[in-house]
Amino acid sequence: MSRVALPDFPWDSLAEAKAKAQAHPGGLVDLSIGTPVDPVPESIRAALASVSEIPGYPTTHGIPELRAAAIDALSRRHGIEGVPEAAVLPTIGSKELVASLPRQLGFGPGDLIVIPEVAYPTYEVGVLLAGASLLRADSTFAVGPQRPSMLWINSPSNPTGRVLGVDHLRKVVEWARERDVVVVSDECYLALGWESEPVSILHPSVHGGSLDGLLAVHSLSKSANLASYRAGFVTGDPKLVAGLLEIRKHSGLIVPRPVQEAMVAALKDDEALAAQRERYARRRLVLRKALLDSGFEISHSEAGLYLWSTRGEAALDTVDWLADRGILAAPGTFYGPTGGRHVRIALTATDERIDAAVERLASI
Numbered sequence: 001m002s003r004v005a006l007p008d009f010p011w012d013s014l015a016e017a018k019a020k021a022q023a024h025p026g027g028l029v030d031l032s033i034g035t036p037v038d039p040v041p042e043s044i045r046a047a048l049a050s051v052s053e054i055p056g057y058p059t060t061h062g063i064p065e066l067r068a069a070a071i072d073a074l075s076r077r078h079g080i081e082g083v084p085e086a087a088v089l090p091t092i093g094s095k096e097l098v099a100s101l102p103r104q105l106g107f108g109p110g111d112l113i114v115i116p117e118v119a120y121p122t123y124e125v126g127v128l129l130a131g132a133s134l135l136r137a138d139s140t141f142a143v144g145p146q147r148p149s150m151l152w153i154n155s156p157s158n159p160t161g162r163v164l165g166v167d168h169l170r171k172v173v174e175w176a177r178e179r180d181v182v183v184v185s186d187e188c189y190l191a192l193g194w195e196s197e198p199v200s201i202l203h204p205s206v207h208g209g210s211l212d213g214l215l216a217v218h219s220l221s222k223s224a225n226l227a228s229y230r231a232g233f234v235t236g237d238p239k240l241v242a243g244l245l246e247i248r249k250h251s252g253l254i255v256p257r258p259v260q261e262a263m264v265a266a267l268k269d270d271e272a273l274a275a276q277r278e279r280y281a282r283r284r285l286v287l288r289k290a291l292l293d294s295g296f297e298i299s300h301s302e303a304g305l306y307l308w309s310t311r312g313e314a315a316l317d318t319v320d321w322l323a324d325r326g327i328l329a330a331p332g333t334f335y336g337p338t339g340g341r342h343v344r345i346a347l348t349a350t351d352e353r354i355d356a357a358v359e360r361l362a363s364i
């Protein structure tokens with residue numbers, strides 16, 4: 001057993017609802033996890049295979065082509081400028097980084113780390129593993145006079161799909177700089193804006209020309225269907241990235257060489273990204289309408305891969321209501337105490353399964 005008291009793994013508690021949903025004659029529609037279901041694009045699979053004969057250890061910092069492709073993609077897709085290539089560091093997906101970042105940045109007992117009110121559960125895990133203290137807050141106002149060492153933001157948010165505007169981000173950065181707080185922005189849904197255009201913390205309109213104290217965490221899991229390859233990177237303040245590189249070199253936290261090659265292809269393939277966006281846009285449209293028509297309200301959800309939905313009742317009652325229709329959703333309680341009246345409904349199912357859910361919601 002771990003000596004650090006970690007929360008129960010949230011999805012384990014869904015077993016009963018899952019069994020009920022599975023018993024539906026039309027089969028389970030699992031919308032409880034944000035796992036990609038569409039195949040890895042051909043360009044990426046070919047890149048992976050093209051270097052599979054290389055036997056030697058890969059570099060922790062990644063091949064130069066990978067860092068260059070990341071910088072180009074950030075500029076082309078998100079208008080991010082001024083990040084040096086050396087300040088890109090590949091990660092083995094982003095979850096391992098999220099869970100170890102507070103520790104890898106040198107934070108521990110005595111440090112306070114701020115995470116969003118409702119948030120991806122791994123932020124809390126990272127704080128616990130570091131032995132630091134946790135505060136859930138969505139505004140700098142809510143932090144009050146306390147002096148955190150690090151603050152996570154996540155826009156577009158998992159689970160709410162909320163997007164933080166440029167003014168909000170700029171204020172957070174200014175506030176953090178006055179207090180010497182490291183701001184880490186988890187941007188794994190940045191390419192998936194629907195009703196608003198998400199902005200990176202590394203956009204010049206936010207940071208005003210300095211990367212000091214800022215890190216952005218990126219993942220190719222959602223934008224390129226690469227969850228199975230484990231592919232992400234962190235970038236931003238060159239000094240912070242250099243520190244992480246040193247620790248990760250010593251620890252052997254290295255992205256496998258074929259995955260590095262696949263990442264280069266993914267970061268160059270804007271067509272594959274556009275095609276994937278279209279698939280999700282369609283699924284979102286039909287599912288959103290079916291939920292609204294069947295009495296749900298949808299909060300935020302202007303970007304990302306989830307519909308943050310409520311029937312105005314306790315989340316577990318809604319999970320149960322959906323399970324009766326063979327649909328599995330995640331209760332908002334997985335993401336923080338204030339999520340108790342919402343469920344998170346993912347867009348990550350095949351068109352066929354999404355259509356099945358729509359049909360079931362329509363026949364109530």
Ligand SMILES: Cc1ncc(COP(=O)(O)O)c(C=O)c1O
Pocket residue numbers: 034092093094095096098120154157158186188218219220221227231232
């Ligand atoms: C907000 C957020 N950050 C990070 C991750 C981790 O993604 P991965 O480890 O696949 O890069 C996820 C996965 O769902 C997520 O929702």
